[in-house]
Amino acid sequence: MLFYHLLPGDEMNDNLRYSRQIKLPEVGTEGQEKIGKAKVLIVGMGGLGCPAAQYLAAAGVGTLGLMDHDQVDATNLHRQILYGTADIGKAKAETAREKLQHQNEKISFKTYNQGLTIENALEIINDYDIIMDGTDNLQSKYLINDACLLAGKPWVYASIYKYEGQLSVFNYKKGPSYRCLFPKIPQADISCEATGVIGVLPGILGTYQAAEVLKIILGIGQVLSGQLKIIHTLTMQEQTITFKRDEKQVQEVLQRDLRQETNHCQLKDLNQLYLDVREAHEQPKPEQEVLKIPMPQLQQRYREIPQDKAVHVFCQSGIRSSQAIQFLQEKYGFKNLINVEGGIQSLLK
Amino acid sequence: MKVRVRYFGAIAEQTGRNEEVLDLTAVGFMVQDVKSFCLEKYSLSDAESLQLAVNQELNKEGELSDGDEVAFLPPFAGG
Numbered sequence: 001m002l003f004y005h006l007l008p009g010d011e012m013n014d015n016l017r018y019s020r021q022i023k024l025p026e027v028g029t030e031g032q033e034k035i036g037k038a039k040v041l042i043v044g045m046g047g048l049g050c051p052a053a054q055y056l057a058a059a060g061v062g063t064l065g066l067m068d069h070d071q072v073d074a075t076n077l078h079r080q081i082l083y084g085t086a087d088i089g090k091a092k093a094e095t096a097r098e099k100l101q102h103q104n105e106k107i108s109f110k111t112y113n114q115g116l117t118i119e120n121a122l123e124i125i126n127d128y129d130i131i132m133d134g135t136d137n138l139q140s141k142y143l144i145n146d147a148c149l150l151a152g153k154p155w156v157y158a159s160i161y162k163y164e165g166q167l168s169v170f171n172y173k174k175g176p177s178y179r180c181l182f183p184k185i186p187q188a189d190i191s192c193e194a195t196g197v198i199g200v201l202p203g204i205l206g207t208y209q210a211a212e213v214l215k216i217i218l219g220i221g222q223v224l225s226g227q228l229k230i231i232h233t234l235t236m237q238e239q240t241i242t243f244k245r246d247e248k249q250v251q252e253v254l255q256r257d258l259r260q261e262t263n264h265c266q267l268k269d270l271n272q273l274y275l276d277v278r279e280a281h282e283q284p285k286p287e288q289e290v291l292k293i294p295m296p297q298l299q300q301r302y303r304e305i306p307q308d309k310a311v312h313v314f315c316q317s318g319i320r321s322s323q324a325i326q327f328l329q330e331k332y333g334f335k336n337l338i339n340v341e342g343g344i345q346s347l348l349k
Numbered sequence: 350m351k352v353r354v355r356y357f358g359a360i361a362e363q364t365g366r367n368e369e370v371l372d373l374t375a376v377g378f379m380v381q382d383v384k385s386f387c388l389e390k391y392s393l394s395d396a397e398s399l400q401l402a403v404n405q406e407l408n409k410e411g412e413l414s415d416g417d418e419v420a421f422l423p424p425f426a427g428g
Contacts, residue, residue, distance in 0.1 A: 048428045136428035159425035161358040166425050181407065182424045186398035197427055228407075228422070230357055235367075239355075241420065243407035 014106065018060050026220045032060065038217045041065035041128040043116050043144055045092040047079040047202025048158050048209060049134030054082065055210040057100045061217070063108045064100065065128055068092040069115035079199035116140060118258040121147035130213055131155040134206065138185055139283055142261045145170060145178035146253045154225075156212045158205040163198050165205040167229040169212050175225035179253065180246040185261050195345075201233055266349045274347075275305060275313045275337075277324045282316060284344065295320055302332050314340035314347060350374055352413050354383065355420045360399065364391045378412050383419050399423055 014032075021027050027035075038061050042049045045068040056064060072080070072087045072095060080092075087095050093111040101109060112124065116135075125131055125147050133144050133155055141157065148155045154172040158165060170177045208229075215221045228241040265284035267274070274290040277298070291311075293301045305311060305328070315321040318341045328334040340347060350373040356364045364387070376386045380403055388396050402420040403409040413419070 044428050046428050134428050136426065138424060138426045141424075141426075158428070160427040161425040164358055164425065182398060182400060184398045186424060195427070202428065230422075232367075239405065239420070241402045241405050241407055241422065243402075 014060070017106070021059065027218060031218045031220075034217050034219075035060050035214070036062045038130070039063040039065070039128045040130050040132060040213055040217075041067065041125065042132045042134050043067045043140065044134030044136060045080075045082070045096045046070075046076065046134055046136055047160070047197070047199070048206040049132070050080050050082040050096065051203050051206040052132055052134065052210040052213070053096060053100055054103065055207060056213060057104045057107060059210075059214060060104065060107060061213075063110065063128075065110045065112065065124070066093045066096050066100075067112040067114070067116065067124070068096075069113065079197065079202050081203065116143055116147075118143065118260055121258060122151055125151045125153055128153065130216055132209055132213055133157045134209075137283070138263070139261045141178060142185060143258065146258050149177055149250060149253045150258070154216055156209045156216075158202075158209050160197055160201050160205055162195055163201060163233045165201055165231045165233075167205055167208050167212075167224060167231070168227060169216070169223050169225045172216065172223055172225040174245070176243055176245040177250055177253070179249040181228060181243050183246070183249055185263050198233060204231065204233065265344070267347050268349050269347070273306065273309060273311045275311050275324075276315070276344075277313060277321055278315050278344075284348075286344075286347075295324055298324060298327060299331075302328060302334075305334070305337075307334060307336055310336050310338055312338050312340050312347075314344055317343040350378070350413075350415045352383065352415075352417045352419055354387065355418060357421065358423045358425055360393060360421045360423050363393055373413060373415075380410050380413060380419065383413065387421065393421075 018032050022029055022032050040056055040061050042053055045066055053064060070092050072083045072090050072092055074088055077083060082096050082099050091113045093113050097109045097111045121143055131144060131148055131153055133141060135141055144155055148171045154169060156169050158167045212224055215223050226242060230239045263284040264287050267286050267288050270288060276290050276292045277295050279294045313321040313325055322339045325337045325339050328337060351370050352373060353368060353370055355368045361367050376382055380401060384401055400407060400422045402422060404418055
């Protein structure tokens, strides 16, 4: 007598591995074949991307694209559950692939250790059937939206704020797009770094996203198109808002190329001297004149920074700016630099 | 004539509450009246990106009825 369910790796039959979902009448062997042929791109392997990727890998999604420009950071670990202490400093996409491949060696992965940009978005997205949004900034969400509209692909959206999450599916069977829900990009881009977030929240939302992806692949149930689900983990209240396709918004995207969304912001205190050490692409961009020297250029350009009056140094969250100050103090003897602890958000009007 | 107003995300923080009941006779009967009233009362910033739903339906304009629910929805950015 052979105990097939105890056999590891290659000896394990796929029908056995996926038997508990094949057993569902809505899935069956035909549905499992659809899952096996599906190609899903996850943009952003953070709090949302990690749990979604685990469930999609476990379900047997044939090809998983894993995309993230970032490396694992200690502050990620409370919510980005594919990564552990030993992974700090490693590329997220590649680290995630190693873990997921171990979880299910039967599926294929493609990793992108880079972010989605107006240059690469269409080429990459064209290779996939469904796009899952795990990004943490609005510019990326608008870019995914526009690229998916142009490529004719559905995308599964989620976003989180502290204890609250939003979920929807855009561009599904001529349904509404993200711009039909939020036509205007806000001034301030509020990230988890700036506001804090409860770790389980992206876990809940990312898992919901994986469910929507599987429903789209299988063609079962009601896909959350034209609806925005809002989940509040402190009250466990949910609300669903319905919205319609706005043809004007859609046509505008279809008739122009991809573009970089910029959110401009206004600083509260104009009498202070500011130094922005973020990279040129980082948002929001202050409308006022501020001294801009990205971190890697400090060594060449430190002479541009005045030493005779107070300079307030900022980045996105206050971490890089404090490193910049330490560098400038130790190397060049600056004594007039003040760190903006709360990052750019704390300076806004 | 009363409506229930619900706030989400950063808007709930700026208003200091998740919901409240407003009397339309004091505020005005149109959706736009409620929006203007709340924007001013709580000095809500960044009103341009904010979307409103009436009875769970986005972008409904016109006159409100007793018992309607108005939701203030900001986009979330985190992941």
